[in-house]
Amino acid sequence: MNEYDNSGKGSTCELLTMRGIETFSGRVRYYLEDWHIVSTSDSIMIDCPRFSSGEAKGIVLNSIRGKDVFILSDPFNYSITYKMRGQINNMSPDDHFQDLKRILSAIGGKAKRISVIMPMLYCGRQHRKQSRESLDCANALIELEMMGVSNIITFDAHDARVQNAIPFRGFDDISPRYQMLKAFISDYGKEFIAENKMVIISPDEGAFERSNNYSSALGADVGMFYKQRNQKVIVCGKNPIVSQTYIGGNVCGKNVIVVDDMLSSGASLLNVFQLLKEMNAVTICAFVTFGLFCEGASLFDEAYEKGLFDKIYITNLTYTPENIKDKPWLRLVDMSKYVAYIIKAIHNNSSVGRMIAPDSKIHNLMKQVELL
Numbered sequence: 227m228n229e230y231d232n233s234g235k236g237s238t239c240e241l242l243t244m245r246g247i248e249t250f251s252g253r254v255r256y257y258l259e260d261w262h263i264v265s266t267s268d269s270i271m272i273d274c275p276r277f278s279s280g281e282a283k284g285i286v287l288n289s290i291r292g293k294d295v296f297i298l299s300d301p302f303n304y305s306i307t308y309k310m311r312g313q314i315n316n317m318s319p320d321d322h323f324q325d326l327k328r329i330l331s332a333i334g335g336k337a338k339r340i341s342v343i344m345p346m347l348y349c350g351r352q353h354r355k356q357s358r359e360s361l362d363c364a365n366a367l368i369e370l371e372m373m374g375v376s377n378i379i380t381f382d383a384h385d386a387r388v389q390n391a392i393p394f395r396g397f398d399d400i401s402p403r404y405q406m407l408k409a410f411i412s413d414y415g416k417e418f419i420a421e422n423k424m425v426i427i428s429p430d431e432g433a434f435e436r437s438n439n440y441s442s443a444l445g446a447d448v449g450m451f452y453k454q455r456n457q458k459v460i461v462c463g464k465n466p467i468v469s470q471t472y473i474g475g476n477v478c479g480k481n482v483i484v485v486d487d488m489l490s491s492g493a494s495l496l497n498v499f500q501l502l503k504e505m506n507a508v509t510i511c512a513f514v515t516f517g518l519f520c521e522g523a524s525l526f527d528e529a530y531e532k533g534l535f536d537k538i539y540i541t542n543l544t545y546t547p548e549n550i551k552d553k554p555w556l557r558l559v560d561m562s563k564y565v566a567y568i569i570k571a572i573h574n575n576s577s578v579g580r581m582i583a584p585d586s587k588i589h590n591l592m593k594q595v596e597l598l
Contacts, residue, residue: 238264239296240264240296244322246322254562263573284325284327291336292336298565299323300345301326301344301348302322302544303322305545305547306322308321331373342378343569345381345516347363350388353384368392378392381399381400381516382402398582402561404584405564406513407588418509419444419595424446424480425483427483428485429484430451430494433487443589450473478505479507482511484510488515496534499535503534513539527553
């Protein structure tokens with residue numbers, strides 16, 4: 227039986243793939259073709275060629291008039307390159323976002339409806355304005371709205387309140403916690419999540435609501451590390467951490483899951499692992515929606531060898547280098563079928579409520595585990 231209702235076959239939609247998300251998009255397309263949601267032939271092709279100066283243009287290679295269009299974009303795939311003045315350049319999030327706008331401009335209002343699926347929201351960490359700062363995420367959403375985008379679908383937005391910038395457009399912030407738990411239980415079984423044996427940990431106050439959702443679904447205790455930052459200094463765009471103080475129940479002898487939306491350099495997460503190990507936590511795992519590994523994985527290799535943690539679960543919603551995918555401490559959680567269900571629901575004008583709040587599915591999963 228399918229995880230979600232798959233009855234009924236209506237008209238097809240079009241799935242457009244920006245550079246850098248081709249592999250994931252291919253997996254999504256596999257399900258959509260099987261369900262007859264997208265056509266198996268005459269798919270819409272797009273391109274963003276560049277001139278030697280670094281300038282570019284967006285091209286839609288066949289007609290898109292009257293189509294229900296879904297565009298998949300991963301602004302954080304730094305492995306994609308282009309040439310400028312004979313030099314190889316890696317695409318930045320700004321480059322990816324500019325290419326997305328080029329394709330929207332090339333569509334030129336001829337599509338019936340446009341939905342953008344951007345798993346990790348562009349500039350999502352710059353979601354609020356303090357003093358004389360830019361408000362990049364809100365500005366980006368407004369640009370997409372002005373270019374005709376009707377729906378924006380993202381996962382674990384750093385702060386979903388940024389959607390207030392576009393109150394008259396659809397904005398769906400999806401949680402991957404059902405898929406995370408399903409993968410986790412298949413690895414560790416029900417013993418890990420037994421009553422009074424597990425604690426959900428938020429690495430900072432910003433991730434507490436996300437951690438509390440896991441805690442509520444599993445009936446587990448929740449704890450949090452409070453980060454004190456030096457507000458007078460900015461290093462790599464953020465205030466450095468001065469100290470981390472734990473607030474919550476005892477983790478001694480407990481199994482622990484640390485929950486966060488993204489892993490950038492990983493220094494903060496590794497510090498939390500160290501503190502939890504000093505507090506005598508038994509098994510330490512992490513659920514991280516987006517594993518960027520901006521500074522590589524060597525520090526995680528060292529921490530794993532020292533026994534500071536057991537496993538990190540990340541989704542395949544953003545780019546992960548091949549040499550990191552094979553790490554013994556990493557588990558990649560496939561989200562392609564989930565995204566396909568979301569596209570199907572929106573295309574058929576159905577509710578995506580169960581996907582935004584998957585607590586009932588998690589409850590059913592827990593009941594199945596008890597029957598094993």
